[in-house]
Amino acid sequence: MKTIILFLSIFFLTFQSCSQNQNTKKFNLDFEEYNRLLGLPNKWFKWGKYNLEADTLHVRSGKFSAKINSGEKEGSFGSIAYAIPANYEGESIQLEGYMKIKNIENGFAGLLLRIDGESEILGFDNMKDQNINGTKDWQKYKITLPYPDGAKTIYVAGLLDGTGEAWFDDFVLTIDGKNIQTLKEIEKPILKAELDKAFDLGSNITFPKLDDKRITNLDVLGRVWGFLKYHHPEIAKGNYNWDYELFRILPKYNQVKSNAERDALLVNWIDNLGKVEPCKSCKDTSENAFVKPDHAWINAFGLSAELKDKLNHIYKNRHQGNGFYINAVADRIKFLNENKYYNMSYKDAGFKLLALYRYWNMMQYFFPYKYVTDKDWNTILKEYIPKFINSKNKLEYELITILLISEINDTHATTSVGFNNVQNRRGEYYPSFKLQFIQNKFVVTDYYNPEFKDASKVKAGDIITHINEKPIESIVDSISPYYPASNKTSKLRDISRDLLRSNKKEISIKFISNNQNKQHRLPLYEKSDLNLDWYKWEGKCYKILDGNIGYITLQFIKKEDIPVIKEAFKDTKGIIIDIRNYPSTFVPFMLGTYFVSENTQFAKFTIGNINNPGEFVLKRGDEIPKPSETYKNKLVVLVNEDSQSQSEYTAMAFRAADNTTIVGSTTAGADGNVVSMYLPGGLLTRFSGIGVYYPDGTETQRIGIIPDVEVKPTIEGIKNGIDEPLEKAIGIIKKE
Structure with a gap:
C-alpha cells in the first residue's frame, strides 16, 4: 500500500510539474503547435515571397520544424516570423535556435531578431554578415542585441535570402539570460481596446458597387x-x-x-x-x-x-x-x-x-x-x-x-520597409556604377567597383538613353508617381538609383559615349557584390587644399574632430564645408559657433498642438551661441540634392554665419523631425513632423536650401573628373 501511495505521489508531482511547464510555454518558439488552416506553426506568419510550411520530415526535435523553400522565385527572400509583445525589462536580448540548410546560393540563411518601438526599428540583426550558405546539417546559432528602452514588439524569425531550402527549430529567446517563456511580464493595466480581438482574422466587410x-x-x-x-x-x-x-x-x-x-x-x-x-x-x-x-x-x-x-x-x-x-x-x-x-x-x-x-x-x-x-x-x-x-x-x-x-x-x-512586392518588382540586381541626372540626361558618374568596368563597357560621362529598348524619358514618366518627394530634384535622385535595377542578371542598354551611339547587354550584380561605400576616403574628414584652404566633409565628421579642426584651420584663407551628404554627427552648434560673432538665430519651427489636433504654432527656433573665438575668413558651404533633413538644417545654421556663401544646387526640401507610422500589412512610412523656416518665416519644405551661387555638375566635368561645385568654392575663396 505504501508503494502505491509513493507511486501516486510521484506521479502527481510529475504531472503537476509537466502541467506547469506546459502552462509556462507562452510562445510557440519550438514550432510544435500547428495551425491546420494555414499549414504553418501556430502564430507564425510570412514575410517575403517564398513558400513556408510546417515540416515533419526534417526536425531537430519534436514533431514540427519550420521550412522555407525559395522554389522558382530567385532574387527574393522569405521569412517565417513570430511577434512577441515587449512587456519585459532588461539590458540584453538573445535569440538562439537551430537551422539546417540545403543548396543555398546567391544569398544566405539566418536567424532574425528585430525589436520595434511604437513606429521605428530599435534593434536588428539577420546574420547576413555571417554569409551562411551551401548545405549544412542542424547547427545552433545565436543573435544578441541590446534590449532598448521604448521596445514595443519583439520579432524572431528564420530567414532565407537567395535560392535553396532552410529549416528552423527549437528557438529560445532570453532577456538577461532568462527564458522569455518563464520571464515575468511588466504589470500594466489592460485597456478595453487591447482586449478587443473580434476582427483579428478578418473584417468580413464587403462593399456594394461603388457609385x-x-x-x-x-x-x-x-x-x-x-x-x-x-x-x-x-x-x-x-x-x-x-x-x-x-x-x-x-x-x-x-x-x-x-x-x-x-x-x-x-x-x-x-x-x-x-x-x-x-x-x-x-x-x-x-x-x-x-x-x-x-x-x-x-x-x-x-x-x-x-x-x-x-x-x-x-x-x-x-x-x-x-x-x-x-x-x-x-x-x-x-x-x-x-x-x-x-x-x-x-x-x-x-x-x-x-x-x-x-x-x-x-x-x-x-x-x-x-x-x-x-x-x-x-x-x-x-x-x-x-x-x-x-x-x-x-x-x-x-x-x-x-x-x-x-x-x-x-x-x-519613405516606402522601403514592408513594401516587399514593390521592391522585389524593382529588382534584386544592380549596375556596378553610380548614375545621376545631369543636364537632363541620365549619366554615368562613377564606379562602385572599377574591376567591373570592362564588363559594363560604359565610363564616366556616358549617357544612358534606353533600357530594354524603352527611352529613359518614358520610363521616368511612368514611374515618377511612385517616388514620393518634395521636389523634382529629389525625385530624380531617388529614381536614378533604381532605373537600372532588374530581376534579371542582364539588361539591354543604349548609350552615348564620345558622341557615338552604342548598345550593350549590361551585366548586373547583387548588392553584396558591390562596393556601395565607394565614396568613402581613408583618413580624416578634413584636409588642407592647395592655396591654404580648409576642406571638411560632414559625412564622416566626429565630435572629437571639431576642436582639432578649429585649431588646424584658424590661419587658412577660407574653409569649405561639404554637406552634399548626411552628417555623421550633429554639428550646427558645435561647429557653427566657430563662424558667428554673436548669438545668432537661424531657424523657426511650427509645432503641432496635441491638445488641438491640426493646430501648428510658430515658435522661435534654435540659436547658435556666441563663441569664444570667431573664424574671420570666408566660409563656403556645398549642397546638392543629397543634402536632406539634418543636412539642410545644418546648412541653415552655417548660412546664418557672418561670412557664408552657399554653393551648389537645390537640396531635397525635407527638413524637420521625422515621424514614423505603420499601415495595415506592416507598411512603414514617415513624414516631416515639424515645420522648419528661416527666422523671417521663409519656407524650406519643398523649396530646399537655395544656393547663393548655383553650380551644377556638367557632363563634360564628369568626363574629366572635375568636381565643378568644389572648384567654384575654391575660386570664391581665392578671389577673396
Missing part, C-alpha cells in the same frame, strides 16, 4: 472616424479599439439609403461611445496659429444639424494631453497602438479602407505642411476610396499606398 453617392458617404465616414479617433475622450482613454469599431459600423453604413439615414446612424454611433463631459482646460485655436485645424468639412457635406452639433460639442470638449493613439514628447508626435496587421488578407476590403482612413487622418491632423501639397488634401480621401477598396492583391495595395503617400510631396515619406 458616387456611396463613395461620398465613405468620405464622410472616414472624416468622422478620424475626428473621433483624435478628439473623443473615451477613445483617447483606450476604451475602444477604433479600428474594429469601424468594422462594426460599416455593414449597416453600407446599406444606408439617404443622407438622413446616414447621419442618424452616425449620431447613434457617437451617442453609444459615452457622454462627453465639459472640458475646462480646452482652449480655442490661437489667432496666431500658423496652421489652424481644418473642420470646414463638417459644413460641406450637408450633414444634419444634430450630427454637426455632436461633432462641434466633441471638439469644444475634446480630450487633452496624451491618449491611446497619440502622444507628444519634446514637441515630437508619436503614433501609438496602431496594429500592423501583418497577416491581413489583401482581398479584405475593410482593412484596405482602414489603411486609407488611418493615413489620411494622420496627415489631416499632424502633418505641418499639408497646406503646400500639390493637391488640396480635402480631395484626396474621396479620390482614393475606390482605389484602395478595388486593389486586387498585395502588389496593387502597395502601389496604391505609395501613390497616396506621394500626395504629401515630402521626401521624408
